[in-house]
Amino acid sequence: MSNSSNPLCINVGFLLNQPVGTSHDIPFELERLDLSSDLIFTGFEAVIRIGRTPQGMLVSGDLRAITKLECARCLSKFNQPLESEFSELYAFNRKSTTESDLILPEDANLDLRPLIREYMMLEIAINPLCRSDCRGLCPVCGENLTSTTCEHHTLNCEGEPTKYSDNSLARALSKAISETE
Numbered sequence: 001m002s003n004s005s006n007p008l009c010i011n012v013g014f015l016l017n018q019p020v021g022t023s024h025d026i027p028f029e030l031e032r033l034d035l036s037s038d039l040i041f042t043g044f045e046a047v048i049r050i051g052r053t054p055q056g057m058l059v060s061g062d063l064r065a066i067t068k069l070e071c072a073r074c075l076s077k078f079n080q081p082l083e084s085e086f087s088e089l090y091a092f093n094r095k096s097t098t099e100s101d102l103i104l105p106e107d108a109n110l111d112l113r114p115l116i117r118e119y120m121m122l123e124i125a126i127n128p129l130c131r132s133d134c135r136g137l138c139p140v141c142g143e144n145l146t147s148t149t150c151e152h153h154t155l156n157c158e159g160e161p162t163k164y165s166d167n168s169l170a171r172a173l174s175k176a177i178s179e180t181e
């Protein structure tokens, strides 16, 4: 049913002659899945359900995976768990297509990678953060302020960094900023 070089290519031909309402679940567990050069999953788990409808094959999926992202603040790499679900109709003909405009190919082979990629990409934040309170990098020396402090930042009594404890530096910086504006 699924192809060994691309496990996410499923042949749904076996359901074509089944009565409307028949469905079949296909579980997936892949240690690694490369969807594209910019989207690589580890620990990919999914259940794909193929259902025979009068209009075509309804493919739905529950997806779970981990991907490595770069934190928008501190630039460190971190593992982001992702979860998504989808339901799309691969129609038998043009008359029955939905908004997604998917048609069941003649050979009944469905490559689910583009669909999975599209849905998982929606789950990735535009500015991903390694942790919600990531303090980012010191703009002066580049130290990662979540794990260390530097001479430009000291922690106040709440443990929050106080920016530019050195007043002369703060003045120099605000002067530099006002000059560039």
Ligand SMILES: [Zn+2]
Binding pocket: 071, 072, 073, 074, 075, 076, 129, 130, 131, 134, 135, 136, 146
């Ligand atoms: Zn971070």
Ligand SMILES: [Zn+2]
Binding pocket: 138, 139, 140, 141, 142, 143, 150, 151, 152, 153
């Ligand atoms: Zn610093």
